[in-house]
Amino acid sequence: MSYSSSDSGLLHSAVVTAPIDVSHLIAVAQAAGVGALSVFLGTVRDLNDGRAVSGMEYEAYEGMAASELAAVAREVCDGTPGLRVAIEHRIGTLAIGDVSVAIVAAHAHRGPALDGARAIIESLKQRVPIWKREHYLDGERAWVDPTKGGTVRPAAEPA
Amino acid sequence: MCYLAQAMTVPVLLFASYADAFGTRRLDVPVSAPCAVTDLVAAIRGLPGGDRLPPRPLVAVNHAFVDYAQLIQSQDEVALIPPVAGG
Numbered sequence: 001m002s003y004s005s006s007d008s009g010l011l012h013s014a015v016v017t018a019p020i021d022v023s024h025l026i027a028v029a030q031a032a033g034v035g036a037l038s039v040f041l042g043t044v045r046d047l048n049d050g051r052a053v054s055g056m057e058y059e060a061y062e063g064m065a066a067s068e069l070a071a072v073a074r075e076v077c078d079g080t081p082g083l084r085v086a087i088e089h090r091i092g093t094l095a096i097g098d099v100s101v102a103i104v105a106a107h108a109h110r111g112p113a114l115d116g117a118r119a120i121i122e123s124l125k126q127r128v129p130i131w132k133r134e135h136y137l138d139g140e141r142a143w144v145d146p147t148k149g150g151t152v153r154p155a156a157e158p159a
Numbered sequence: 160m161c162y163l164a165q166a167m168t169v170p171v172l173l174f175a176s177y178a179d180a181f182g183t184r185r186l187d188v189p190v191s192a193p194c195a196v197t198d199l200v201a202a203i204r205g206l207p208g209g210d211r212l213p214p215r216p217l218v219a220v221n222h223a224f225v226d227y228a229q230l231i232q233s234q235d236e237v238a239l240i241p242p243v244a245g246g
Contacts, residue, residue: 042246058245059175061238064222065245089245101246121246129219129238130245131175143176144244 009077012086013070015060015130020102025086029106034084036110040117042101044094048144049151052137058091058100061129065089072123073103076116083107083116089130100132165192169199169231172238180211190231196220197227199237216240 012028022039029037044056073085084106094100101124105116125146133143134151142151171186178184188202196218203209217240218225224240231237 060245061172061174061219061240064219064238067222125243125246127224127243128245129174129240129243131241132244133175143179143241145176145242146244147242 008074009080009083010070010074010085010087012088013066013073014088015062015066015069016088016090017092018090020088020090020099022099022102022104025088025102025104028086029084029104031084031106033082033108034106035108036113037104037106038110038113038117040101040103040105040121041099042121044096044098044100046096048134051134053096053134054137055093055095055135056098056100057093057133057135057141058089059131059133060089060091062091065091065129068128069124072128073120076119076123079119080107080112080116083112085116085120087120089124089128091130166190167192167194167233169194169235169237171199171203172236174238175241177212177216177239177241181206181208192233194231195227196225196229196231199231200227203239212239217242 046053069089073087077083077085086104089101103117103120105113107113131143133141135141144151167190169188169190171188173181173184190199190202204212219238219240220235
């Protein structure tokens with residue numbers, strides 16, 4: 001599901017399974033009045049808590065994740081007149097270095113452009129219903145639980 | 160107004176570590192109507208695997224986070240939301 005609106009500075013928001021096309025998001029946010037455009041990319045890294053990670057699996061409550069992602073971005077836009085935002089979060093199985101989330105925030109000036117991208121990623125991490133499971137080189141897998149500063153390793157897996 | 164205790168079944172969507180805890184992505188939870196979120200969570204915690212939930216898991220009804228006092232309606236889409244980890 002994707003959202004776009006001309007009333008808000010939120011121009012594009014979507015939860016996707018295909019690789020994120022960052023240059024497309026930049027093109028969406030670009031406009032003649034833009035003097036600063038910040039890009040935040042979240043990427044899959046190869047080490048967490050000292051364990052070697054081979055990949056990451058992202059799961060979403062898809063309908064709610066799409067609407068919460070849009071709500072987060074729209075709230076930041078509403079608080080920052082002139083901010084133009086395009087955002088995508090990818091789900092599914094990602095490899096080391098893959099882009100999991102891309103936020104493009106454009107404004108006439110650099111301050112709101114940089115602050116806008118930061119505000120959106122921080123809020124996204126608090127409330128958008130997306131989860132990630134790390135796959136380790138030794139074959140184990142565990143859900144990341146930020147509230148515990150680590151991971152949970154369940155005994156059973158769903159069918 | 161007077162309510163008679165009436166049985167109803169609430170479908171509950173599960174994700175990530177909570178789906179693993181119950182070994183399924185959807186629970187059909189028998190409760191008595193009217194049923195508040197707090198009653199539903201108590202019923203879920205009594206099911207096999209429920210001991211692996213935190214005391215007060217986040218609950219979404221119709222795609223919005225809700226308070227534990229909210230009443231569940233029969234057509235609501237209810238989901239238990241594990242600690243989110245996007246980004």
